[in-house]
Amino acid sequence: MIKSILETNFAGKKVLVRVDFNVPFDENMQVSDDTRIRSSMPTIEKIIADGGVPILMSHLGRPKGKVDAKYSLEPVAKFLDDNYKYIVHFANDCIGEPAQAAIEKAEVGDIVLLENLRFHPEEEANDPEFSKKLASLADVYVNDAFGSAHRAHASTEGVAKHFKEKYAGLLMGKEVEFLSKVTENYEHPFVAIIGGSKISGKIDVIKELMKKCDYILIGGGMTFTFFKAMNLEIGKSILEEDKIALAKELIVHAHEGWLNLVLPSDIVCGEEFKNDTNIQIFDKQEIPENMIGLDLGPETIEKYANIIKNAKTVLWNGPMGVFEMDNFASGTKAIAEAMAIATQNGAVTVVGGGDSAAAINKFGYSEKVSHVSTGGGASLEFLEGKVLPGVKALEM
Numbered sequence: 001m002i003k004s005i006l007e008t009n010f011a012g013k014k015v016l017v018r019v020d021f022n023v024p025f026d027e028n029m030q031v032s033d034d035t036r037i038r039s040s041m042p043t044i045e046k047i048i049a050d051g052g053v054p055i056l057m058s059h060l061g062r063p064k065g066k067v068d069a070k071y072s073l074e075p076v077a078k079f080l081d082d083n084y085k086y087i088v089h090f091a092n093d094c095i096g097e098p099a100q101a102a103i104e105k106a107e108v109g110d111i112v113l114l115e116n117l118r119f120h121p122e123e124e125a126n127d128p129e130f131s132k133k134l135a136s137l138a139d140v141y142v143n144d145a146f147g148s149a150h151r152a153h154a155s156t157e158g159v160a161k162h163f164k165e166k167y168a169g170l171l172m173g174k175e176v177e178f179l180s181k182v183t184e185n186y187e188h189p190f191v192a193i194i195g196g197s198k199i200s201g202k203i204d205v206i207k208e209l210m211k212k213c214d215y216i217l218i219g220g221g222m223t224f225t226f227f228k229a230m231n232l233e234i235g236k237s238i239l240e241e242d243k244i245a246l247a248k249e250l251i252v253h254a255h256e257g258w259l260n261l262v263l264p265s266d267i268v269c270g271e272e273f274k275n276d277t278n279i280q281i282f283d284k285q286e287i288p289e290n291m292i293g294l295d296l297g298p299e300t301i302e303k304y305a306n307i308i309k310n311a312k313t314v315l316w317n318g319p320m321g322v323f324e325m326d327n328f329a330s331g332t333k334a335i336a337e338a339m340a341i342a343t344q345n346g347a348v349t350v351v352g353g354g355d356s357a358a359a360i361n362k363f364g365y366s367e368k369v370s371h372v373s374t375g376g377g378a379s380l381e382f383l384e385g386k387v388l389p390g391v392k393a394l395e396m
């Protein structure tokens with residue numbers, strides 16, 4: 001049983017909160033995208049409103065177990081201090097004396113932010129002693145870092161063992177709730193849209209979805225490995241030679257009536273891999289040898305959009321084309337739009353992190369779907385049906 005922070009009151013408690021403040025910086029070491037910070041503010045604010053002191057811990061980048069100023073969380077402390085009404089006490093080490101001192105200084109209404117957990121190799125090693133030192137800082141543990149929940153690290157897994165009281169933060173709770181709606185409590189028709197550059201990395205998700213979905217709509221670069229498996233010519237399109245056999249296997253399953261695996265029928269191709277290039281649309285049987293497949297064609301877009309609009313549950317992972325280039329963004333944009341319409345029609349619609357989350361943000365539809373996951377790897381593993389160590393560790 002996992003409890004939400006809404007089921008408790010933190011008055012008078014020191015609360016160790018695992019957040020995901022792995023944010024990007026600009027060249028002046030200023031936070032350039034604060035989405036991850038904003039996403040955890042409701043959890044932080046609930047703790048403060050109750051009269052507790054949030055002690056925030058996070059990783060940032062890959063400092064490989066060594067102190068490296070480039071990966072310090074100090075600019076994040078400054079960002080919090082400048083942009084929110086709370087006083088932020090920054091500890092230049094996540095354990096020991098510096099952490100203790102910052103916590104002692106903090107009054108109710110303040111925030112403590114600990115330095116990057118990954119300055120210690122023990123974090124990623126899930127070292128029991130290190131976990132114990134982290135746990136000694138607080139009375140209660142909260143995990144709000146869904147994006148790190150697929151990793152059994154000290155701050156996401158080991159530390160939880162030392163607390164009687166542990167809770168899912170509001171972001172973590174929302175992620176688990178919505179991702180469960182597409183893994184367990186889904187309604188039919190259930191449509192998954194799977195894209196991205198490659199099949200590798202998505203095989204387990206596709207196999208899992210094959211058991212559940214009424215349609216799996218394929219797009220993006222992985223389309224061409226499927227086409228190759230069907231003996232179609234794909235020109236200079238991206239191909240995973242070593243996944244052709246697997247693509248064949250999936251198509252065979254589909255023909256056996258396992259599911260409705262849908263592939264594009266027409267493709268927008270470019271002569272070169274750049275926005276300003278000679279562009280033409282071809283049927284899937286007619287891709288010439290000098291062209292690269294870069295987006296869904298209009299016929300496919302219409303077909304996919306219709307299937308999505310009539311669904312009751314929709315899950316999307318991976319862009320339908322090279323959406324970073326305007327001339328090859330139509331397929332991806334149309335999926336985002338169809339999902340917004342499906343949501344209006346009462347469907348549960350979930351975008352599974354990573355590039356599709358970036359895409360739906362770019363096209364302005366993120367508020368118009370039920371849920372956009374903040375975790376790339378974590379949401380993929382959740383969708384594969386795996387139990388995430390960071391989620392399991394919260395069981396009381």
Ligand code: AMP
Pocket residue numbers: 195196197198219220221222238293294295318319320321322323324354355
């Ligand atoms: P992934 O990381 O595998 O989810 O792939 C995301 C990337 O796939 C995005 O950066 C897209 O630009 C890229 N992508 C989508 N469609 C294609 C395509 N037809 N050819 C090459 N790359 C693509």
